[in-house]
Amino acid sequence: MDINEYIASGILELYVAGALSEKENEEVHNMMLQYPEVHEEVLKIESSIVSLTAAASPSDSKQFFPSIKSKLHLQDETSKVIPIKRSRSSWITYSGWAAALIAGIALIYTVNELDNLKEEIQVVETNNDILEEQIEKANSDLAEVKNLVAILRDKNIITVPLQGQQINPEAYAKVYWNRKDDNIYLDAQGLPEPPRGKVYQVWSLKMSPLTPTSLGTLDDFSTDDNKIFRIANPNDSEAFGITLEPAGGSETPTMEQLFTIGVVAAAS
Amino acid sequence: MELNALVSKFQQKDGKAFESLYDMYSESMHGVIYNIVRDHDIAQEVMQDVFLKAWHNADSYSSKKGRFFTWLLNIARNAAIDKTRSKDFKNARKNLDSEFFVDILETEENYSRATDGIGIKSFVNKLAAKCTEIIDLLYFKGFTQKEASKTLKIPIGTIKTRNRNCINELRQMLGV
Numbered sequence: 284m285d286i287n288e289y290i291a292s293g294i295l296e297l298y299v300a301g302a303l304s305e306k307e308n309e310e311v312h313n314m315m316l317q318y319p320e321v322h323e324e325v326l327k328i329e330s331s332i333v334s335l336t337a338a339a340s341p342s343d344s345k346q347f348f349p350s351i352k353s354k355l356h357l358q359d360e361t362s363k364v365i366p367i368k369r370s371r372s373s374w375i376t377y378s379g380w381a382a383a384l385i386a387g388i389a390l391i392y393t394v395n396e397l398d399n400l401k402e403e404i405q406v407v408e409t410n411n412d413i414l415e416e417q418i419e420k421a422n423s424d425l426a427e428v429k430n431l432v433a434i435l436r437d438k439n440i441i442t443v444p445l446q447g448q449q450i451n452p453e454a455y456a457k458v459y460w461n462r463k464d465d466n467i468y469l470d471a472q473g474l475p476e477p478p479r480g481k482v483y484q485v486w487s488l489k490m491s492p493l494t495p496t497s498l499g500t501l502d503d504f505s506t507d508d509n510k511i512f513r514i515a516n517p518n519d520s521e522a523f524g525i526t527l528e529p530a531g532g533s534e535t536p537t538m539e540q541l542f543t544i545g546v547v548a549a550a551s
Numbered sequence: 552m553e554l555n556a557l558v559s560k561f562q563q564k565d566g567k568a569f570e571s572l573y574d575m576y577s578e579s580m581h582g583v584i585y586n587i588v589r590d591h592d593i594a595q596e597v598m599q600d601v602f603l604k605a606w607h608n609a610d611s612y613s614s615k616k617g618r619f620f621t622w623l624l625n626i627a628r629n630a631a632i633d634k635t636r637s638k639d640f641k642n643a644r645k646n647l648d649s650e651f652f653v654d655i656l657e658t659e660e661n662y663s664r665a666t667d668g669i670g671i672k673s674f675v676n677k678l679a680a681k682c683t684e685i686i687d688l689l690y691f692k693g694f695t696q697k698e699a700s701k702t703l704k705i706p707i708g709t710i711k712t713r714n715r716n717c718i719n720e721l722r723q724m725l726g727v
Contacts, residue, residue, distance in 0.1 A: 291715070292711065292715070293711035293712050293714055293715030294711070296689075296711075296714050296715050296718045297689070297696065297711060297714065298617065298618070298621070299618060299620070299621055299690075300621070300689040300690050300693075300714075301617060301621040301622075301624060301625050301693060302689055302693075302694070302695055302696055303617075305616065308615070308616055308617045309615055309616075312614065312615050312616075312617070325618070327722060327727045328718055328722070329618055329620055329621075330727050331718060331721050331722045331725050331727045332579075332620075332690055332718075333575075333576065333579050333620060334725055334727075335675070335686070335690070335721060336578075336579035336580075336582040336583050336624075336652075336690065336691065337578035337579045337581075337582055338582060338656060338675070339582030339583070339585060339586050339652045339655045339656065339691070340578040340579070340581040340582040340585065341581070341582075341585045341591060341594065341655065342581075342591065344577040344578050344580070344581040344598060345573075345574065345577065347577070347595055347598050347599060347602075348570065348573055348577070350599065351573075351598075351599055351602050351603065352566070352570075354599065354603060355566075355603070355606060402603075402607075405603075405604075405607075406604075406607045406608070409604055409607070409608055410608070410611075412629075413608075413611065479712055502706060502708055503706075503707055503708055504708070505708055505711055506696055506697075506707045506708055506710075506711065
């Protein structure tokens with residue numbers, strides 16, 4: 284992977300913003316461990332955001348710290364034992380003081396306990412919120428995957444592997460073509476991130492004579508998590524190709540920028 | 552001390568480490584919170600909530616999930632937004648989409664103690680409106696790319712590159 288391209292993609296800025304998925308966060312984290320220049324870049328982005336956000340602070344926030352600290356030490360011993368004077372030594376005085384003392388201690392204890400419980404409830408509520416978010420995310424991810432599996436298992440699906448070409452032999456893609464509903468599902472996971480101002484364009488090809496028909500551009504390539512795209516294809520395609528084109532796409536494919544191509548095996 | 556070491560000490564409930572982290576990030580959180588709630592007292596209340604929450608949930612942070620700053624930022628934004636939805640928040644003026652952080656820099660007089668040296672205010676005024684908008688949504692409000700794309704009515708693919716360019720501009724101004 285080209286590290287400069289990776290840095291220039293803007294993913295690190297979104298990482299600091301907290302706008303990436305859990306999986307992407309882990310990927311960035313691994314990149315940071317692997318490449319010092321990625322780590323360095325993240326630190327710089329973060330430092331600029333720390334300065335910028337701090338500039339919007341309306342007053343000195345250091346002044347709030349003492350009260351936060353004291354809230355965290357709620358359990359500090361606050362009850363003081365009141366000494367009983369020996370001179371008034373009637374048992375009624377003693378028992379009166381003792382009763383008052385016990386009641387006092389019990390009261391302080393109860394108040395403390397109540398505060399602790401309130402604090403605990405808050406902690407549990409926060410944890411609940413976090414868990415709920417995770418469950419929701421997991422559910423929607425699962426639904427998406429189930430949906431995909433159902434599509435790929437359909438018996439009308441034809442699989443067409445697209446091979447990498449000269450420009451990038453490592454690149455690959457796969458087309459799953461449902462001839463019944465005239466849709467293709469393009470798995471473009473194996474394509475590199477397109478450079479700025481460029482976009483991948485998908486073509487349906489007839490072989491003799493070679494006639495390309497555009498199926499459209501992958502405008503949201505960078506932001507699509509699973510990199511699987513559903514594209515309508517009413518054509519009687521004999522092959523599929525993917526080229527890199529200027530943003531907005533081209534009328535005809537730029538053959539020097541042909542990334543992958545694959546022929547439909549047994550057209551039935 | 553190195554950030555990682557500081558964070559793990561904090562996770563072991565070390566008060567000193569907590570205070571160091573507070574010193575590093577509290578101004579930023581205060582800025583983000585105030586930008587959302589637009590009220591000094593409420594901002595202070597939310598600040599307390601946020602750092603208490605951070606303390607109690609310190610275990611839930613892991614560097615695999617993102618930067619510590621980002622983790623804190625998330626807690627702060629969520630707490631502030633929750634506050635604006637609560638019953639005791641009765642200020643009709645609050646509209647998250649229409650107020651950008653820039654007007655705090657323009658109207659507040661006392662924001663600038665620590666940051667004045669950098670003169671960030673004059674820099675930010677030089678940022679294009681399209682930059683302050685996107686920075687506000689992504690960093691101050693915690694919008695996703697999708698939400699930002701909807702609000703700003705620009706394609707989702709543009710968000711990432713535009714934001715990168717804007718942050719680059721900011722970095723040049725700050726010399727970072």
